[in-house]
Amino acid sequence: MTLITDIRLRRILDSRGNPTVEADVVTESGGFGRAAAPSGASTGEYEAVERPPSEAIAAAREHAVPRLVGEVYAGNQRDVDAALHAADGTDDFSEIGANSAVAISMAAAKAGADVLGAPLFQHLGGTFRGDGFPIPLGNVVGGGEHAADATDIQEFLAAPVGAPSVADAVFANAAVHAAVADLLEERDVPCGKGDEGAWAPSIDDGEAFEIVAEAVSMVQDEVGFNIGFGLDVAGAELYDSDSETYEYSDRSRDTDEQIAYIADLVEEYDLVYVEDPLDEDDYDAFADLTDEVGDQTLICGDDLFVTNTDRLIEGIDRGAANSILIKPNQIGTLSDAFDAIELATENGYDSVVSHRSGETEDATIAHLAVATDAPFIKTGAVGGERTAKLNELIRIADDAT
Ligand SMILES: C=C(OP(=O)(O)O)C(=O)O
Ligand SMILES: [Mg+2]
Incomplete structure (x- = not known):
């Protein structure tokens, strides 16, 4: 058939x-x-x-x-x-x-x-898949390669870790996105959106931290459950291999300074998630940072692992990161993506299923995240190609696919 x-x-x-x-x-x-x-x-x-x-x-x-x-x-x-x-x-x-x-x-x-x-998540996950649902990480402010003249750090993410349901989490992320817009307006900061629908203001990272932390805290008070704060630093885009430094708009940091900077941010903002804090070739630096703060937060490898089991094995051997970003197009097939998730799970690494900055209305990743019991999915907060996945997650949870 x-x-x-x-x-x-x-x-x-x-x-x-x-x-x-x-x-x-x-x-x-x-x-x-x-x-x-x-x-x-x-x-x-x-x-x-x-x-x-x-x-x-x-x-x-x-x-x-x-x-x-x-x-x-x-x-x-x-x-x-x-x-x-x-x-x-x-x-x-x-x-x-x-x-x-x-x-x-x-x-x-x-x-x-x-x-x-059968719905796709059931075909992929089987009858005995877990009954968990991924927590959506919502990109609310961003820059880097996703917007010109915006923040150095690529993504500031809301992480509604205490949400009682997927729908509550999705709406909380949208509320944080809206609260950020209000706070930017109060500060007279004009801005458009980046490729993933996050606000892309021309502000420095310090101001973005202040605004997102305030927005998260406001929405947390409104909804009554815990909303964490996360980042995708996209460190490889900041790293200059000639000078061996991370180049920010206002200063450079060498690798030790970058590790210390990220560890401080984890403390200060109680970050629950930090993706690609370091360069994609630097397993050792990933391992040092994981050693320092890996018991407090997820250190996730995106460009580091590229959904590739060979690169993940190297990371596991060296203690680099404690989670992996899963993007099926980084590796080319669903079977390869499943293999990466399975290897990660066997070794205590969390999997975070992710969209790309260029997307379509395809919602396969929502099913992949549910099928594999991934604890997180990163698929934006607003915008049609992002809501295609978020709304599909709500439908799956509602058993209405
Ligand atoms: C989604 C991301 O961006 P891109 O698709 O541009 O790699 C990312 O870096 O996690
Ligand atoms: Mg990334």
Whole structure:
């Protein structure tokens, strides 16, 4: 029933107005799945390769489609993803493009679920998946590679760790986002939004800390549950490998100073989550920081691990970080993303399933986070391509998919 009988690939728009790859997968019994590849701006050096969409589509039509159509069952995700690897023949999807691969992989999963008549999270997670729901991390102020002339730190995140339900958490993040706008207006700071819908004011990081801390505390008082504060520093974007320093607008920090700075921030703001505080090549510095504050907060590797089990093994061996960001397009298939989550869980690392800064209305990651019992999902706070995932999480929790 789930034998793949057709795959269609096309270019569609992403949230930045760039083209991206969308895949449709059809099965023998009429099952249908559609998915689209997201795209990063602050991409890690070791990510699988995203090719220009028209090239990725042409290469996937030539190499991957013939290996899948009439050959592989969409219900067997491992076979689908093995066929994608075999069709590509490289170790980084540089032939068919990780964008074609991930779109096909996710569309096949949806087609499999469609035939089975099960919601995607259940198809992926199985009957005996846990009953937890991920806490959404909401990007409320941001800069870095996601907005010009804004903060140095890429993302200031609300983390509603005490929310009694997914819906409460989602609305709390939106309320923090709105409270930030009020506080910026009070200070006469004009601003637009960055790529992920976070406010992107032209203020320094110190002022952003003040504003987000105040907004979090205001909303926490209103809703009556604990809302934490988190960061994605995107350290690799700040790091200058020639001078071996982290370059902020107002000063430089060497690696020891960067570790001390982040450890101080963890103390001062009681941070519950810190992503990529250091450069993507510096496992040792990640390990030192994890040693210092890893019992108080999550130190998450995004560009450090790029959803890659080889890089995660290195991190586990060296004690670098205590959580991993999971972005399926960094590695190219759902099976590879699952492997990274499984390895992380076995070794006591938390998994945080994540969107990219360039997104579509595809909501696969909401299902992936629920299927794998991930404790957190990072998918923005507002904006159509972000709310597509947040609203899907609410529907899943409401059993209304
Ligand atoms: C979502 C992120 O940004 P991008 O997609 O630009 O890598 C991130 O760095 O976590
Ligand atoms: Mg990141």
